[in-house]
Amino acid sequence: MQTMSLYEAVGAALTEEMRRDPTVITFGEGVATKRPDLVTEFGALRVRNTPLSEAIIAGTAAGAAASGLRPVADLLFAPFLTYAMDALVNSAGKLRYMSGGQFRFPLVTLAMTGGGWCVGAQHNHNVEAWFVHSPGLKVVMPSDAADCKGLLKAAIRDDNPVMFFLDIGLLYERGPVPAGEHLVPLGSARVVQAGEQVSLVSYGKGVRACVSAAELLAEQGVSAEVIDLRSLKPLDERTLLQSVSKTGRLVVVHEASRLCGVGAEIAAIVAEHAYDRLKAPIRRITGPDAPAAASYVLEQAYMPQPAAIALAAQQLMAAPAARTLDKETVL
């Protein structure tokens, strides 16, 4: 299998989908400059640089998507989405519904997110939960190159607007990627590693932290299951609930701020639908409710660390298991 970075996986997915379907186009600030291969193969009309105007980039993508094209718009860093919210939320997310189904919006928005480059909170801000909260959108965030390619290809083929977040810290990490028709359906989580006693659920680079935490836990004799959500909307509730039903313990992990984040949603789903399988409180290990600092030291401290995840899991192992034991005795 070929090895490539997530950045290259994006290029591979774009190339394959643009070959397959002449309505796929891509544009953004510097897209043509940074992906000259695409310009060479597909021409300057399908691969474009844009002015520095995020709002019209997103609006153009939405308008084009509703008119028969499949645009992939690169909006660079997630905080720049603040300029593009109307087109994404009010147009792409709502106008299908509001028109009684007259339009569809097969568009993909790329944005980089998260820590790793010491560039501070106006480049590093994880806002995926905003879009999970907004109707009509899909939200995806891969944790490795293979998923990146497979999810992006699926996103481009999807008839709905997909927010595709790239974790900055992973962007140049290389990994094996299947060639050709490798599709990862939106809405399917991946059990990265099976385990029995606690479920560690995350996405993006949080997955790696969970895998490291699982190693720490294994050393301590605790069997952890690691789940990579991959798609935050639609969310694979089934895989989530199956895991927690088995383990009875849940630690949700993400770099985004805690309040109203994806971890809150995961916790709420479990507290509603797997309540009677829980053996301990639900724990969230997330970024703090703070802007991200540029300073390396603080940026590191901001991100969920394996040790903290493992500690949280250990605390759950020690939690009032009494309750569940009783129940198990009775039921």
Next chain:
Amino acid sequence: MQTMSLYEAVGAALTEEMRRDPTVITFGEGVATKRPDLVTEFGALRVRNTPLSEAIIAGTAAGAAASGLRPVADLLFAPFLTYAMDALVNSAGKLRYMSGGQFRFPLVTLAMTGGGWCVGAQHNHNVEAWFVHSPGLKVVMPSDAADCKGLLKAAIRDDNPVMFFLDIGLLYERGPVPAGEHLVPLGSARVVQAGEQVSLVSYGKGVRACVSAAELLAEQGVSAEVIDLRSLKPLDERTLLQSVSKTGRLVVVHEASRLCGVGAEIAAIVAEHAYDRLKAPIRRITGPDAPAAASYVLEQAYMPQPAAIALAAQQLMAAPAARTLDKETVL
């Protein structure tokens, strides 16, 4: 006590605070036209109409706040905030932190939200959770005129950016309002009605639905406690956890979409910190993950209804209480 609508309560709070503090100013699209009394008393420099330019309205408010003024910017309907996100999220929410504390942003952003006017999803979209998720902001949403005045006065005096949401369905509802120095501190929930068996937690017009649901439940012999969060950030976790610790059952109610909404956060907090007091799953009764339709029938169906809340509570009463009973027996 005087009786007034929430709309009038906003005017009363503005008048009192502008009298008290000459740095308080207010502007927005039509603010001067719609509040001629303020123009008469405070002059055209402190009460301004603006061009139709939400981004610069919010940016101007943020810049002025950091420079010694206390602006109250009216952005009309919540979906229009999509144009103003950079100034609110990237500037007002972050630049204090990112500058090492060099600036503060005493600014209030007003926005109407929710159903009631049959104007559809580009006017009716509850996005308060976006701002709860974003660092550095406060988020407030009153459920009656008295709180509206008291919270707005507190928000204007607060040295931080406050998103102040007005529930459209309540805007012209009248209620008693204390005259003069009536302040409701941000971050304090209100126990609207005490109860023993289930906690109904909400804000905005969801509070009224909860009160009605509590009446239905009382008829069925169930004692419900109703909590009005009032301030979504900071959130009064103490009042929340006290209530759930007492009742052991929680139904969270809001009109905003379910996924990553405030209800998810409430559920997650309780699942973490009051897990061992829970006697049943946590239920959310929320707006669907859909844009709001204009049609009266669909708009009504969108909003949480008392009957649905009461039914959810009843289901919790019937839920696997076994588990908790066991625990109570043992502990």
Next chain:
Amino acid sequence: MTSESQSTDLAAALASMALIRAYEQKVAGLAAAGNFPSVCSSLGQEASAVGVVSMLGAQDRILTNHRSAGHLLARGADPGRMLAEVMGRSDGYCQGRSGSLHISVAELGVVLTSTIVGGELSLATGVALAQTMLNPDAIVACFFGDGAACEGIFHESLNLASVWNLPILYVCENNEWQAYVRRRETMLTPRIASWAQAYAMPALSVDGNDVEAVQHAARDAIAQVRATRRPFLLETCTYRMRGHMEPDDPAYSDAAELAVWRTRDPLERARDRLIERGLLTSEDYAELQAQAGARIEAALAYANASPWPAAGELTDNIYA
């Protein structure tokens, strides 16, 4: 042929304007009577809508906004389905989901109507880009207000359209009001057409209450857009004769200015000109009005008979 210019038949334009007028008068009456949704009326702005829309080809696309009834009716929309939409009924063009503020009629090429001021400007570039790739005969007409011109998206949209050579006829309906704010409180230049210079875009201001003038300007502008595949900004100078939203709220309106603009009524001007030319009699005009009125009455009956959507359909059509 798609790229031929449409005829500028004044009598047909007057009939179209009369239908819009009858529609808006009926809606205003219903709203004043209460228990009717809020509506942004285009009453008094009929010449701008008819003048531009009548010059477009069937293959062209139209984007409009909250004040859309004129554009829709001029394009041939059924007033019954429009009223049903306003009233939130199943037979509305958007199955009652839109209500009055964002009526799209894809089958007529009226697409992606948004009530977010500037929404049409944000989407028009993409619609036009798709036409250049998939439907190269078509151009896009994008209607927006003087208020929308103050939004940042105006700047971004016109700039991109110019840089990318997009075939868009931007139509700024300058009606001197932006909801509760006067246009002159919001900008220092009298004409928005002058703003097109920054984008090296041709532009023209036209008397927006003279339907013939609008037709001629639109015909030429459309021909230019078709020929050059480049954008054009046409400003139709008109006046908002009613409050921002029905029911009318005259509290903040300018009676003197209204009186002046009443003398410029687009229907009366077209009528008088046709009478002068011996092409119409007063009786003909009365008949035309009566026909328009009758059509709107029938439309209202249709809308009233249309069923409400079922609550069970609440989450239909979110995803494709």
Next chain:
Amino acid sequence: MTSESQSTDLAAALASMALIRAYEQKVAGLAAAGNFPSVCSSLGQEASAVGVVSMLGAQDRILTNHRSAGHLLARGADPGRMLAEVMGRSDGYCQGRSGSLHISVAELGVVLTSTIVGGELSLATGVALAQTMLNPDAIVACFFGDGAACEGIFHESLNLASVWNLPILYVCENNEWQAYVRRRETMLTPRIASWAQAYAMPALSVDGNDVEAVQHAARDAIAQVRATRRPFLLETCTYRMRGHMEPDDPAYSDAAELAVWRTRDPLERARDRLIERGLLTSEDYAELQAQAGARIEAALAYANASPWPAAGELTDNIYA
């Protein structure tokens, strides 16, 4: 006196430019060597920064962006605290929270620096509004790039500033690049100054590599803003001599164009003019460069010695 114009001493300007040059060269070297944060270099644009900033009064406010080192040093910022900030250390102006992209120094009136392109344009109006109410002697200088001029907020900011009579000197540093995109790919007019007409705002383009020309233009513009309490758009025409971000990536740069602009180096032009006027010798210049270099070396030593923030401070200064 605050409203008096500042002196246009060319020798002082050259010294200021030499300090900026030394700073940017040092940073470029550190970044090229690796293990140093990314930095947007203002190397080659020194005349724009010094020319404008040297004409402002102490009471005036400055807003800048990601490419701010020139503005900060021209204003008298300590290169040690700047480097400490770039390196994420506690003694940085923002305690290491900002890093290189958004350095504010409130004590020098450099406020609300944002790296969101257009952020400065969004905030400048509010800063200016506050000055008119609280500090009426002061004006605001707002630096932004040709790229920022493409953002919608440019349009909204300039329009509001004009309608509200805000005392803002908008300074568009047109360096022909917008990250990885050429300016001419993004607009059809060669000069952004021409865009001010839409806002009835006076404007001027000036050779941005001639520090005297910039000083004279800025002095006059500032005087006009002070006198009229109205905004002015000054465009400084210059060139980005390095990649978008250090370490430099010359892959997409235009070697021919770079060569032309190298002949317009602002320091060399000021040096040659001073030598011509008999006010400087080559030795003086070498000495000046040496002093600047020494200051930057000392600054780097200071920054290197500055402690990292403690992880426990992670959530300080979120709320006031």
